[in-house]
Amino acid sequence: MSRLASAALAAALTFAIGSGAASAATEIEMFFPVPVEGQLAKEMKRLIERFNTEHPDIKATPVYTGSYDETNIKTRAAIKAGRPPAAVIMSANFVLEYQINDEIQALDPLVAAGGETADAYMGRFWPALHGNARFAGKIWAVPFHNSTPLLYYNVDHFKEAGLDPSRPPATWAEWVDAAKKLTVRDGGSIKRYGVMIPGNYDYLGWIMTALTMSNGGLYYNPEFGGEVYYDSPSMLGALSLVDDMVHKHKVMPEGVTDGKAVSTAFFAGQASMVLLSTGSLSFIRENMKANYAVAFVPRNLRNAVAIGGASLIMPKGLSEEQKKASWTLINWLTGPEVSGHWSRFTGYFAPNKGAYELPEMKEFIAKNPDAKVALDQLQYAQSWFATYNTVAVRKALEDEVQAVLSGKRKPAEAVKAAQAKADEIMRPYVEQTALKLPN
Amino acid sequence: MVTMRRASPAALLGIAAVSAVVLVWSTPLLWMAIAAFRPQNFGGLDMAALWPDFTPTLANFAEALDSADFALLYLNTVVVCLGTLAVQLATVTLSGYAFARLRFPGKEWVFYGFLLQLMLVPPILIVPNLITITRLGLYDSLLGIMAPYFASAFGVFLMRQTFRTIPKDFEEAAIVDGASWWQLVWRVLVPLARPGMVAFGIVSVVSHWNEFLWPLMVISSPDNQTLTIGLASFTRGAESASQWGVIAAGTFLVAAPLLTAFALFQRQFVNSFLFSGVK
Numbered sequence: 001m002s003r004l005a006s007a008a009l010a011a012a013l014t015f016a017i018g019s020g021a022a023s024a025a026t027e028i029e030m031f032f033p034v035p036v037e038g039q040l041a042k043e044m045k046r047l048i049e050r051f052n053t054e055h056p057d058i059k060a061t062p063v064y065t066g067s068y069d070e071t072n073i074k075t076r077a078a079i080k081a082g083r084p085p086a087a088v089i090m091s092a093n094f095v096l097e098y099q100i101n102d103e104i105q106a107l108d109p110l111v112a113a114g115g116e117t118a119d120a121y122m123g124r125f126w127p128a129l130h131g132n133a134r135f136a137g138k139i140w141a142v143p144f145h146n147s148t149p150l151l152y153y154n155v156d157h158f159k160e161a162g163l164d165p166s167r168p169p170a171t172w173a174e175w176v177d178a179a180k181k182l183t184v185r186d187g188g189s190i191k192r193y194g195v196m197i198p199g200n201y202d203y204l205g206w207i208m209t210a211l212t213m214s215n216g217g218l219y220y221n222p223e224f225g226g227e228v229y230y231d232s233p234s235m236l237g238a239l240s241l242v243d244d245m246v247h248k249h250k251v252m253p254e255g256v257t258d259g260k261a262v263s264t265a266f267f268a269g270q271a272s273m274v275l276l277s278t279g280s281l282s283f284i285r286e287n288m289k290a291n292y293a294v295a296f297v298p299r300n301l302r303n304a305v306a307i308g309g310a311s312l313i314m315p316k317g318l319s320e321e322q323k324k325a326s327w328t329l330i331n332w333l334t335g336p337e338v339s340g341h342w343s344r345f346t347g348y349f350a351p352n353k354g355a356y357e358l359p360e361m362k363e364f365i366a367k368n369p370d371a372k373v374a375l376d377q378l379q380y381a382q383s384w385f386a387t388y389n390t391v392a393v394r395k396a397l398e399d400e401v402q403a404v405l406s407g408k409r410k411p412a413e414a415v416k417a418a419q420a421k422a423d424e425i426m427r428p429y430v431e432q433t434a435l436k437l438p439n
Numbered sequence: 440m441v442t443m444r445r446a447s448p449a450a451l452l453g454i455a456a457v458s459a460v461v462l463v464w465s466t467p468l469l470w471m472a473i474a475a476f477r478p479q480n481f482g483g484l485d486m487a488a489l490w491p492d493f494t495p496t497l498a499n500f501a502e503a504l505d506s507a508d509f510a511l512l513y514l515n516t517v518v519v520c521l522g523t524l525a526v527q528l529a530t531v532t533l534s535g536y537a538f539a540r541l542r543f544p545g546k547e548w549v550f551y552g553f554l555l556q557l558m559l560v561p562p563i564l565i566v567p568n569l570i571t572i573t574r575l576g577l578y579d580s581l582l583g584i585m586a587p588y589f590a591s592a593f594g595v596f597l598m599r600q601t602f603r604t605i606p607k608d609f610e611e612a613a614i615v616d617g618a619s620w621w622q623l624v625w626r627v628l629v630p631l632a633r634p635g636m637v638a639f640g641i642v643s644v645v646s647h648w649n650e651f652l653w654p655l656m657v658i659s660s661p662d663n664q665t666l667t668i669g670l671a672s673f674t675r676g677a678e679s680a681s682q683w684g685v686i687a688a689g690t691f692l693v694a695a696p697l698l699t700a701f702a703l704f705q706r707q708f709v710n711s712f713l714f715s716g717v718k
Contacts, residue, residue, distance in 0.1 A: 034672060039673065041506075041672040041673055042506060042673070045661075061659070061661075062661075063659045063660070064661070064664075064671075064672040065655065066651075066655050066668075066671060070652070070655060073565065073652075074655060074656050077569045077656050078656075078659075080566050080569070080570060081566070081569040081570045081573040082573055083573055083578050083579075083659075085659075264683075
């Protein structure tokens with residue numbers, strides 16, 4: 001016990017000395033989630049150390065805050081408790097709620113202070129990312145790392161099944177057809193599935209967004225946070241496709257498959273085609289032994305996917321020095337060089353277009369054609385679904401889709417139930433906004 | 440004369456059934472232990488196999504140890520668990536005694552009010568608790584993690600029930616000898632209630648050892664993180680596959696102290712649970 005006590009004392013002392021020496025610099029905290037596998041937390045700490053060395057007047061502390069959802073809870077709690085962090089890497093579709101709740105700074109004054117117009121500032125980022133960062137007339141967030149869903153497929157399986165790996169399925173019809181050919185059956189049991197999609201919360205909603213958009217749908221009203229289009233032909237078609245793949249064509253496993261299980265099955269050759277995030281690219285590239293390739297998410301009516309990933313936001317309640325320091329950090333993290341480095345490390349694409357002008361990035365893209373496909377799909381990407389109470393509204397749909405995956409619901413009932421649930425969740429906001437009429 | 444007692448078929452069947460249950464329950468632990476020593480392997484189906492069919496490697500442990508400052512994480516977690524328990528033992532013993540033996544107006548109502556706390560889902564208290572913690576100046580400190588648990592409804596309930604099983608005769612004898620109330624508690628009741636306290640101690644330590652969300656909310660500086668957060672920072676990710684070997688090794692490191700403690704004090708633990716009826 002005494003050894004423990006002295007260790008604690010030593011730790012406390014070093015901490016005290018350490019923080020004392022740096023007291024001249026502006027201290028800021030940045031919350032960051034680790035949304036994908038790999039040594040991301042470590043790499044983030046390394047990055048921030050580099051930032052602190054390059055900026056001796058600022059001492060930034062990187063604070064690991066769990067998943068996107070947990071980061072959201074922690075940020076909200078910290079703001080309510082009066083301890084707002086100076087910057088947060090926040091899931092891009094949660095930003096709207098912080099704006100609705102008046103908890104984050106509009107960044108326009110800081111942009112203006114730097115002598116730039118808002119248009120010029122946003123112009124450095126890919127157009128698909130603007131919707132989730134700049135809305136209601138102001139800039140609320142700066143894109144940090146972004147992704148889209150991508151079709152990963154096993155090239156060896158394609159050859160084996162007599163499919164041409166250089167012509168991956170582009171339409172839903174080709175997709176289902178390929179899935180049937182790729183599924184390996186042994187009597188009543190299935191040894192290899194043609195398709196797998198992640199069915200866990202968050203991921204499932206995002207994949208359904210991509211399928212609905214590929215079916216011509218919008219999914220939500222990008223201009224107003226009180227409307228989603230769950231009970232609509234485009235969503236019904238997307239959900240029926242998923243239902244058919246499980247129960248009619250039997251090319252996808254029944255029940256809810258976690259995202260990790262999907263990539264593990266893909267690595268193990270138990271699934272031939274999977275829909276996963278571009279954020280998984282580096283991890284799959286490093287660990288997949290068989291030959292694989294990537295393609296756009298197959299379309300029914302058009303090529304369209306929603307972006308994913310995260311943006312940097314700045315909560316209210318900071319001092320002027322902290323704001324300045326935070327703005328320096330945000331721009332350093334989203335500049336071409338760091339952005340490109342982080343993109344190569346994780347697989348996310350770099351939001352800053354300038355990153356792709358750098359020689360090391362050009363070399364990387366030339367060497368990794370899969371990263372090029374992810375980048376090409378960007379021109380078909382749109383904003384990510386964001387509403388009042390996004391998580392609950394998303395879950396309303398996900399619960400129903402999971403019930404369909406498990407064979408407990410038919411798609412037509414599911415979309416109706418999801419719509420009713422979502423409308424009920426958004427009602428308080430709708431009553432305060434769209435249904436608030438003059439007396 | 441000693442004869443070999445042959446087990447009856449019914450007994451054999453019972454043993455077989457128990458073994459089957461044990462096997463099912465221990466599968467995750469077995470898998471963790473095996474996967475932790477398995478070389479990184481993403482492509483093979485044998486990843487899920489329970490049979491160790493490989494040359495054991497410590498590479499997973501090396502990577503896990505390299506990913507977080509485990510010495511500090513252990514220290515913080517031990518401080519949180521033992522600190523919480525020390526305060527809890529004092530509070531639950533005293534209030535358990537009050538509810539079991541003392542008479543005061545509204546006793547039943549206060550007690551039921553206490554029990555109501557058990558019905559609350561902890562996440563709904565995150566924001567109010569965090570606000571209180573911040574006002575007390577405990578944000579981002581180990582004490583901040585511990586403070587909300589200092590009064591435990593479950594512990595009070597358990598100690599009240601335990602004290603009520605102790606015959607009043609012991610106390611009456613002590614009172615005749617001139618003992619004061621605190622001597623009664625300290626010298627008579629606490630020694631007799633030890634099994635209940637041990638049972639509570641185990642539940643308390645295990646739950647705080649494994650807790651994730653609340654420490655994540657309170658703690659910001661890496662120096663104050665606990666084991667679960669340290670583990671999560673390099674093993675969890677929503678959008679991608681897992682490095683199962685590293686996860687298993689990290690989980691092994693986190694669980695090892697509790698597993699070792701259980702192995703060492705197994706008999707006392709089981710006795711305490713039997714005595715107190717905690718399952």
